[in-house]
Amino acid sequence: MxxxxxxxxxxxxxxxxxxxxxxxxxxxxxxxxxxxxxxxxxxxxxxxxxxxxxxxxxxxxxxxxxxxxxxxxxxxxxxxxxxxxxxxxxxxxxxxxxxxxxxxxxxxxxxxxxxxxxxxxxxxxxxxxxxxxxxxxxxxxxxxxxxxxxxxxxxxxxxxxxxxxxxxxxxxxxxxxxxxxxxxxxxxxxxxxxxxxxRTLAPDLPSDTRVxxxxxxxxxTFNISNQTMYTSSENKSSEDEFLNLLRSLQSLKLxxxxxxxxxxxxxxxxVLPIHHFALMVLGATYPELKVMNYSFSGIRQLPEELQDFRKYFPKLELLDLSWNYLTEVEIGTRPRGVDGRFLTLDVRHNLISNLSVENISSWAMADGVLVDIRDNPIYCGCGMQPLLQKIQSGILFVGKLDKYSYIQEMRCAEPLGVRGLRLSEVTLACGKDNEVSSPSLDTDKTVNIIIVSTVAAVVVVVAALLVVVIVNLRLGSERFKRCLMDFSKSPLETDAEAGKDCQKTKEVF
Structure with missing residues (x-):
């Protein structure tokens, strides 16, 4: 087309x-x-x-x-x-x-x-x-x-x-x-x-995703940015022009x-227009389509036509939306496709950071669909505590949720204290201020406190010693000066005791 x-x-x-x-x-x-x-x-x-x-x-x-x-x-x-x-x-x-x-x-x-x-x-x-x-x-x-x-x-x-x-x-x-x-x-x-x-030659594209x-x-190798990949609705003139074209095509009934x-x-x-999928299904049928690939397409939100994919693509088996900018995934609950077709929705390498029991349960309700969210930057903050507790209890991934058991092997991207840990390994200690900690993080804090305390004590001792030395130096200097004055007054007189005292003072000074 x-x-x-x-x-x-x-x-x-x-x-x-x-x-x-x-x-x-x-x-x-x-x-x-x-x-x-x-x-x-x-x-x-x-x-x-x-x-x-x-x-x-x-x-x-x-x-x-x-x-x-x-x-x-x-x-x-x-x-x-x-x-x-x-x-x-x-x-x-x-x-x-x-x-x-x-x-x-x-x-x-x-x-x-x-x-x-x-x-x-x-x-x-x-x-x-x-x-x-x-x-x-x-x-x-x-x-x-x-x-x-x-x-x-x-x-x-x-x-x-x-x-x-x-x-x-x-x-x-x-x-x-x-x-x-x-x-x-x-x-x-x-x-x-x-x-x-x-002829207009291809420009250097801004950087975001390497292709x-x-x-x-x-x-x-060049890079693709958000702006070059996806036409935003903020561009009002382009948006209106595209909608007018859409309405014109509707009237033709092609x-x-x-x-x-x-x-x-x-x-x-x-460039992928926002209304691309609306235009794609307009007056068109895809009764045998099995694979759709829209990876690296700058998609920020799952279009309605893809949420309700069974309506337009009854035999779809793979929908690849990896390497986009999705932050959440919403799918319809239509029954399994024609002939019991099973669909994998690939949303790996997107921007999905929040995950909850409700999310996973809603995906499981869509019969014949598996959402693959691996390799997303999961934020393991206190908002995920209910999910993490369910995962570690071992009672979450049963029945329809069994196909999402892979989630427990996913790793946290943030915060720093739990980065790289599997979701099944993370234990959060969330206080009234929703501070996040883990066993490894608590150990680090204890070690840091001991180190800081030790350093502080050493600094205090060194400072005290410096004060004592400075005072002694100043006192010794005064005594030595007095000895020199005494010697200058009677250089020919020999006072053995005074000489000994001055010699000691000189050695100390």
Whole structure:
């Protein structure tokens, strides 16, 4: 789906008609692409691959430094000559190599398309094309990773203005929904350009979550921040614009039926609109979807459509929301999915710090669901004391709660005194001021008190000794001065006793 799920998929391929000896790759692409028969390639992505599926596997390398360009239109025209042959196309770009790839990328016999590290252009070039209405769907596998759509923003706004929306069809909006089984658009960004300033290159993104970026063959690590990942409702103009688009699409009553889709991965998006999931389920069905991946997506709150996932995705088995910014998890209590399907909700590496008996009990009430909250920064403060007591009593994880027994092996992230301890090991001593302590923390406090007391005593003794020494020094100095004066008055007189006293005083001084 183009607007609906922001799915940008690239379908470039070359096929071979063995009987007519037509080359699988167009002559102008011979230096970039190579082809071979490979009936196993499709089975790496989807099920139900029969031995009768004759697949030509085409691999293309697009090097920006060599001035390589690859046009989907060229491949589309070439593939039109073939019948009864399936094509699986893989395109790998380097050094900011680019390909033109109009949505929805239909081509005769093209069953698989994989794109890595490419700049993609002309996304909306086929909008309004009547040829698309007569061409059947073929595509079963779509995978685009570490790439960017380069587009003049005027193309997009022409499509979503009132006149453009009036001509929008389900065939264009939904893409090849009747055949698609495996759909991945991971780490794909949208870079708008203008005719005046030319292409806009990918900017350096702010840091927050480390992700490998191979866009345009950079092979460098960049980071994704909250702002670049998630459109906040605080941006009122963008929010209103998106809601208006949502209402316009509702009025069109477009229908998308992804009857064969089993895997959907839109992880690491550059921007994920707040209403993405509302738009995703609008007029669309996903009766066979088993896996959804929205990790590294900047999600701060579980959307209603995902809380009530059984309503929209009855056979979902894995919902990956790891590495986001969730602070709590709320899920509906709908019954187990179709055919007793069991769902794992992966919310590891989020910002969930508070945990209670009520939380775990509410998750357990959702039949056929397991919430995985490991690797979250759990704060083991006094607010968690009831849960910790239940854990250590050994009576919590029984019955429906048994599947959450892994929680007792999770470790505290804060406070410092209990950091790293398992929840089953932590004993809190919460006073009236809700101070947190543990056996290890109490021992540390005792040792610290002894050390401080000892140091204080030593300081007092040393200070007293210094006072005594200073006083004695001052007294001795006065006596020595008097002796010198006596000697100066009668230097020739010999007073043995006085000399001895002065000598003692001098030695002391």
């Amino acid at each position: 183009l607007i609906r799920i922001l799915i940008c998929v690239v379908v470039i391929s070359a096929t071979a008609d063995v009987e007519s000896n037509i080359a699988p790759v167009p002559l102008e692409l011979k230096l970039m692409c190579a082809a071979k028969f490979d009936s196993d390639i499709l089975g790496l992505y989807v099920e139900n691959v029969t031995g009768s599926d004759h697949v030509i596997h085409i691999q293309c390398s697009v090097d920006g430094n060599k001035g390589d360009t690859l046009s989907f239109r060229t491949l589309q025209e070439h593939f039109h000559q073939f019948r009864g042959i399936s094509i699986f196309l893989q395109i790998r770009c380097s050094n900011r190599g680019e390909i033109s790839l109009p949505w929805p990328m239909k081509a005769q016999g093209l069953v698989g398309l994989v794109v890595y590290n490419c700049g993609m252009t002309q996304k909306y070039a086929d909008f309004g094309s009547l040829e698309l209405l007569t061409m059947p769907d073929f595509l079963r596998v779509l995978e685009i990773r570490n790439s960017a759509w380069l587009s003049d923003d005027t193309d997009f706004y022409k499509m979503i203005n009132p006149e453009g929306l009036a001509s929008l069809t389900s065939d264009y909006d939904c893409g090849q929904d009747s055949t698609i089984e495996y759909m991945v658009t991971s780490n794909v960004s949208y870079l708008f350009t203008t005719p005046s300033d030319g 490998q970026d191979n866009t345009y063959g950079s092979n460098q 229908q998308c039926h992804f009857n064969k889709l089993k895997l959907l991965d839109e992880s690491i998006p550059h």
